[in-house]
Amino acid sequence: MAELWAPKMMIEKRYARSIKKLFNQFNKIVKGSNDPDYVLSALKDYVATRAFQKAAEDIAMKMVTHLFADGQKSWREAARVNSQGREIYEALKKELTHTPIGTLYYDLIQYNALLISSLPDDLAYRAVALIAEEQQKGRRAEDIANELKRMIPSMTDYKAKLIARTEVSKASTALTEARCNYMDIQWYVWRTSEDSRVRKSHDHMDDVLINWNHPPSPEKLVGLPEYGRYHAGNTFNCRCYPEPLIELHYITWPHKVYYNGTIQMMTLEQFKKIA
Numbered sequence: 001m002a003e004l005w006a007p008k009m010m011i012e013k014r015y016a017r018s019i020k021k022l023f024n025q026f027n028k029i030v031k032g033s034n035d036p037d038y039v040l041s042a043l044k045d046y047v048a049t050r051a052f053q054k055a056a057e058d059i060a061m062k063m064v065t066h067l068f069a070d071g072q073k074s075w076r077e078a079a080r081v082n083s084q085g086r087e088i089y090e091a092l093k094k095e096l097t098h099t100p101i102g103t104l105y106y107d108l109i110q111y112n113a114l115l116i117s118s119l120p121d122d123l124a125y126r127a128v129a130l131i132a133e134e135q136q137k138g139r140r141a142e143d144i145a146n147e148l149k150r151m152i153p154s155m156t157d158y159k160a161k162l163i164a165r166t167e168v169s170k171a172s173t174a175l176t177e178a179r180c181n182y183m184d185i186q187w188y189v190w191r192t193s194e195d196s197r198v199r200k201s202h203d204h205m206d207d208v209l210i211n212w213n214h215p216p217s218p219e220k221l222v223g224l225p226e227y228g229r230y231h232a233g234n235t236f237n238c239r240c241y242p243e244p245l246i247e248l249h250y251i252t253w254p255h256k257v258y259y260n261g262t263i264q265m266m267t268l269e270q271f272k273k274i275a
Contacts, residue, residue, distance in 0.1 A: 004074045005243045006191070007172040007233070011066045016164035018059040019116055022052070023156040030149060034142040036131045039149065040124065047120040053113075060112035064171060068105055071175050078246055101178045108171045115167065119159055123152055166236050173233035173242055177212055180244050187211055187275060188242035189251075190232045200224070202240050205232070209245065209257045209271070216258050248272075 026046045030039045046052060072095070096102040127148055134144045180188065190205040192198045198206075201218035210216065215229040232240040245251070253268040 004077055005176065006193075006241050007067070007168055008070055011063060011070065012164045012168040014066070015059070015063045015168055016160045018062070019119075019160035019163060020157055022055050022059065022116070023119075023153070023160075027149070027153055033149075034145045036127075036134075036141055036144040036148055039145055039152075040127050040131065043120055043124055043127065043152070047117065053117060056116040057109070057113040059116060061109045063112060063168065064105060064108045067168065067172050067175060071172065071179070075179060078244070095179075095182075099178075099182050101175070101182060104174060104178045108174065112167055112171070115163060119156075119163070122159070123155055126151070126155065162237070166238070169233040169238055169241070173231055176242050176244060177231065180212060180242075185244050185246060186213070187245040188232070189245060191241050191243050193239040197239075202232075202238065204263075205240070205258075207256060208263055209251070209255060210242070211258070214258070216261075221263065 026043060029046060030042050033039055033042070096105060130148065130151065131144055134147065176188070180186070187209050190202075190208045190210055192202050192206045194206070201222050201224055204222050205216065205218050208216075210231065212231070215231045215234075217226050217229045219226045227235055232238070232242045248268065248271075251268075253271075254265045255271070256263050257266045257271060257274075258264075259266075259274060
């Protein structure tokens with residue numbers, strides 16, 4: 001059932017495309033300009049418009065809504081084959097209006113809209129630095145403007161992909177955790193994408209049982225520089241995801257469990273004593 005909980009790549013790709021499309025409008029505005037100061041000014045004016053802010057909110061809402069609906073579908077499928085099926089169904093029906101999950105849903109939309117809206121600040125900072133550096137070299141204004149017009153789409157493409165990859169994963173994990181908390185499901189299985197791009201620290205966490213209240217430091221466990229403690233999917237460029245531990249019989253025992261700062265092999269009886 002692990003694949004049931006994996007975030008859908010299509011949601012990530014649509015999110016990245018939507019962010020890039022938003023900035024493509026700006027590229028059209030400055031296409032014919034040979035003045036670097038105008039390019040920078042136009043960028044600031046563009047992102048200050050209500051239309052830009054509204055578009056950022058719409059893009060964020062679509063991403064979070066797709067994740068929310070996809071997650072509900074996964075939980076319904078899990079309910080269909082689990083003894084807790086009725087409890088899960090009842091919880092899902094109340095989510096948006098009667099649980100903290102509804103609050104999280106709107107918080108994720110606002111956070112992602114703010115993230116998209118703040119992306120131009122980084123672009124503007126780099127643009128100012130480029131203009132100053134190139135002017136000191138004595139380059140013509142036209143050449144600097146052309147350099148800016150090449151840099152901004154390239155940076156936008158990179159940033160859009162990074163935001164989509166990181167934030168879709170983090171939002172998916174946040175929704176899974178909120179649903180688990182509401183249904184009193186305290187443990188999950190750390191799952192990776194199981195390909196050659198999985199980082200060493202996360203490969204070490206694959207198939208390990210984790211308590212939602214005690215996130216691990218994957219890097220510390222393998223002797224690498226630490227990024228802090230976090231759950232599956234909750235760090236930059238991470239494609240891991242949590243699989244809720246709804247029924248103990250889905251696990252083969254003995255099994256790996258993260259407990260007291262280490263990964264231990266536990267029998268079912270040992271696990272029941274700490275679960």
